[in-house]
Amino acid sequence: MDRFYITTPIYYVNATPHLGHAYTTIVADSMARYSRAMGRDTYFLTGTDEHGDKIVQAAEKGGLTPRAYADEISGHFKALWPELQITNDDFIRTTEPRHVRVVQKLLQRIFDQGDIYFGEYGGHYCTGCERFLTEKELADGLCPDHKTAPEYIAEKNYFFRMSKYQQWLLDHIAVNPDFIRPERYRSEVVSMLEMGVLEDLCISRPKSRLTWGIELPFDTDYVCYVWFDALANYLTALDWPDGEKFRRYWPVTQHLVAKDILKPHAVFWPTMLKAAGIEPYRHLNVHGYWLVKETKMSKSLGNVIKPLDMSWKYGLDTFRYFLLREMKFGNDASFSEEALVARRNSDLANDLGNLFNRVLAMCQKYFSGVVPAPSASDEDLKELAANAVANFVRLFGNCQFSQALESLWELVRGLNKHVDSQAPWALFRDGRMDRLADVMYGVLECLRKVAVCLVPVMPHAASEMLAQLGVVGSPALDGEAGAWGLLTPGNQLAASSTLFPRIDPPVQAGAACPGPKKDKAAKPAAATEAGPARTETPCGPGLVEFADFQKLDLRVGVVREVVRHPDADRLLLVQVDLGEEKPRQVVAGLAEFFAPEDLAGRQVVIVANLAPRKLRGYESQGMILVVRTEQGMELLTASGPVASGAKVS
Ligand code: MSP
Secondary structure (H helix, E strand, O other), X not given: OXXXXXXXXXXXXXXXXXXXXXXXXXXXXXXHHHHHHOOOEEEEEEEEEOOOHHHHHHHHHOOOOHHHHHHHHHHHHHHHHHHOOOOOOEEEEOOOHHHHHHHHHHHHHHHHXXXXXXXXXXEEEEOOOOEEEOHHHOEOOEOOOOOOOOEEEXXXXXXXXXXXXXXHHHHHHHHOOOOEEXXXXXXXXXXXXXXXXXXXXXXXXXXXXXXXXXXXXXXXEEEEOHHHHHHOHHHHOOOOOOOHHHHHHOOOEEEEEEHXXXXXXXXXXHHHHHHOOOOOOOEEEEEOOEEEOOEOOOOOOOOOOOHHHHHHHHOHHHHHHHHXXXXXXXXXXXXXXXXXXXXXXXXXXXXXXHHHHHHHHHHHHHHOOEOOOOOOOOHHHHHHHHHHHHHHHHHHHOOOHHHHHHHHHHHHHHHHHHHHHHOHXXXXXXXXXXXXXXXXXXXXXXXXXXXXXXXXXXXXXXXXXXXXXXXXXXXXXXXHHHOOOOOOOOOEOOOOOOOOOOOOOOOOOOOOOOOOOOOOOOOOOOOEOOEOOOOOOOOOOOOOOXXXXXXXXXXXXXXXXXXXXXXXXXXXXXXXXXXXXXXXXXXXXXXXXXXXXXXXOOEEEEEOOOOOEEEOOEEXXXXXXXXXXXXXXXXXXXOOOOOOOOXXX
């Protein structure tokens, strides 16, 4: 059986997850789902990278120990993935004992065979990159990525003899031209290797400077350099060296990273593996950067896109589709809500959703809602479908996700044209029921193929489509997607489908809600004696701007503990778990309506960003939302199970 091991980078815990992390993880998830649908034995790994200077600094800023800080941020990553329906098999943290053991074993092995030596080194150290930069890498004396001046550090350290493997790596890339893909990154690495002498890699940090790391097994005065530690995670998860998973999933490994960490993955990692006598991984898949208004996302610019906000606002399937369709893998892409809505409306609502709904409605009318039995099939349509699916499968497997979806949409658009040109309504009117059955069967069968191809990209919508076509069981992508005639005549179809209704373009802060149409003759408001002209919102009295509404952070939490306020009869002290490090205390005026035991264990909605204040001597960090009824009070809650801390939107 074919096997497949896919990994994301393990993310630094110095910041909470954003669009960039979500993109890589969603792509990896789509690849894992694709591989499972292709019948491969698949293993999917993600996790967090928790050692090094950066984490120490971020923890200090937050007033926490590195461990407490790492626990908190790693928890955010871990909690996010199920919300984005990520199907990872493992989540690794580099602070786990299993990882410490593997790193030490790997270091010892390379040390024993003579490829680690002790020496002195002075170099330009960039904290952002967590590595020494070579003179050539600097741009005007600055780190080209972080635009900061690196610090010159000279000290005694341990070095990995990376230079020894320069020619081996060049040869390996020559023999395996898709070792690094797409091509532009392969050639970047090849020219980096051809241009100069590969330097040895400093793999230790003296404890006098950094203690937050894995101790070297051969010198307790040093900890391991964070990149050497981090890369080994891909082995830890497989229980290297003797684990059954290692035998099963190595080296059919595909790493997925963005261009920022090309060098560690394309140069450090394969040479480390070679030195340890481990076969190199199969592919390094490198993607570009998501930019927001042509710039990198950054906290200080306030343009960081939060993946959950997008998924809640526009739906997870639409968000996933957009990310895979909009970015040509390897190139940078621009993220905007306008572009996301445009894709949703054109590709999903117009092209696919309308077609699907129309076809179901026709089958309802012409064939009482069941799949008709065909007597012949349309060869052109069959060929169109076979090509589209074959291209989709091939391109997706090569990480050309955007092109794969484009090719699938050739089929979707072709189906729209086919329905228009075959005019089923005219066939029905003319009583040509045999021909009508052929046409409708053909279109339904093609829609089944489209749904099967979409399983890795939009898991929920694809399975809804299949259910609405009366297909049971989980479909395979290989034979089943390509073969013709797998949709069973007589299947009960849904009467209609509203999978992708059109959505309104996003409302921009400031230009918020749709107000009265501007009268051509209306003049702009002028300054009066009473003061400067007010920039009127078009909302009207009593209404709030959408942007103002968005300022509210409403979240679902679980009540962990409730006690009565010792001196205020109306108040309860409620501990609400929002998936944060510890539950929040909310002082709620609910004692008249709820006994403490009525609230314990209940799911509640709270305003999570209400400024904290003291109520009768106890700090309250939020407000529980309730509904007044004639009988008293009801809690506002979610209609189904929701993760603690889930945002209400
Ligand atoms: N900890 C290292 C990786 C060690 S892997 C052995 C690291 N962490 S990181 O948190 O900085 O994550 C970098 C990765 O996050 C990128 O390679 C990419 O996968 C993702 N992205 C972060 N920002 C991104 C964009 N703006 N656009 C696309 N992906 C980006 O580096």
